[in-house]
Amino acid sequence: DGGITQSPKYLFRKEGQNVTLSCEQNLNHDAMYWYRQDPGQGLRLIYYSQIVNDFQKGDIAEGYSVSREKKESFPLTVTSAQKNPTAFYLCASSPHTSGGAFYNEQFFGPGTRLTVL
Amino acid sequence: AQKITQTQPGMFVQEKEAVTLDCTYDTSDPSYGLFWYKQPSSGEMIFLIYQGSYDQQNATEGRYSLNFQKARKSANLVISASQLGDSAMYFCAMREGSGNTPLVFGKGTRLSVIA
Numbered sequence: 001d002g003g004i005t006q007s008p009k010y011l012f013r014k015e016g017q018n019v020t021l022s023c024e025q026n027l028n029h030d031a032m033y034w035y036r037q038d039p040g041q042g043l044r045l046i047y048y049s050q051i052v053n054d055f056q057k058g059d060i061a062e063g064y065s066v067s068r069e070k071k072e073s074f075p076l077t078v079t080s081a082q083k084n085p086t087a088f089y090l091c092a093s094s095p096h097t098s099g100g101a102f103y104n105e106q107f108f109g110p111g112t113r114l115t116v117l
Numbered sequence: 118a119q120k121i122t123q124t125q126p127g128m129f130v131q132e133k134e135a136v137t138l139d140c141t142y143d144t145s146d147p148s149y150g151l152f153w154y155k156q157p158s159s160g161e162m163i164f165l166i167y168q169g170s171y172d173q174q175n176a177t178e179g180r181y182s183l184n185f186q187k188a189r190k191s192a193n194l195v196i197s198a199s200q201l202g203d204s205a206m207y208f209c210a211m212r213e214g215s216g217n218t219p220l221v222f223g224k225g226t227r228l229s230v231i232a
Contacts, residue, residue, distance in 0.1 A: 030217065031217035033219050035222075040126070040224060041224060042123075042208060042222045042223055042224040042225050043208065043210075043220075043222040044222075045219050045221075048217075048219050050216075050217045058219065088160060090160075090162065092162075094217050096216075096217070104150075104212070104216065104217060105152070105164050105167065106152075106164075106219075106220055107164075108154075108161065108162035110159075110160065110161055111160045111161070113160075
């Protein structure tokens with residue numbers, strides 16, 4: 001089955017520790033995205049990558065880092081610099097488009113709920 | 118400036134009735150796409166419906182339809198014949214330009230369907 005997997009589903013971290021959230025997709029999609037969701041805030045973009053070895057900051061990139069060494073994988077590291085990391089993190093991907101098409105659904109993973117103790 | 122506005126934090130609807138979830142957007146780009154997603158309590162994001170800025174007709178997908186009023190910059194989601202399983206968070210989102218630019222989301226509306 002094709003899809004996006006995120007692991008772990010629940011993650012607990014002590015203050016001052018870095019932690020890495022996994023996101024893997026077998027859909028052969030070019031673009032991948034990380035969003036953060038807080039209650040009442042909707043989804044906010046952290047980072048995105050449109051191609052391997054390239055990524056761009058989103059609206060709330062401070063305190064986070066990413067890498068895109070393989071097409072299938074886009075891990076997110078929450079560093080100790082992130083002041084309030086407790087949130088629900090969603091990874092998404094979308095296929096390559098051409099010809100200026102802007103219909104391009106984003107497919108989402110099941111999410112990781114991070115709690116800082 | 119907020120690009121997507123959902124003014125209804127919560128809505129209630131009786132089972133089998135229709136309900137409209139509001140969404141207004143702000144863009145100066147003539148080319149854009151509007152999306153609606155459903156998020157049940159499990160957290161997964163489920164794509165419901167899409168409307169392109171150049172589409173002449175309102176989009177429909179089963180019980181979902183999109184009331185697209187371009188001049189008013191609104192893209193309201195209409196759910197007909199509500200079911201208990203429709204209880205969830207609903208998010209409106211927009212993509213400006215083309216390709217793989219990220220979606221920008223509104224803050225969502227929590228829909229509760231009452232038996």
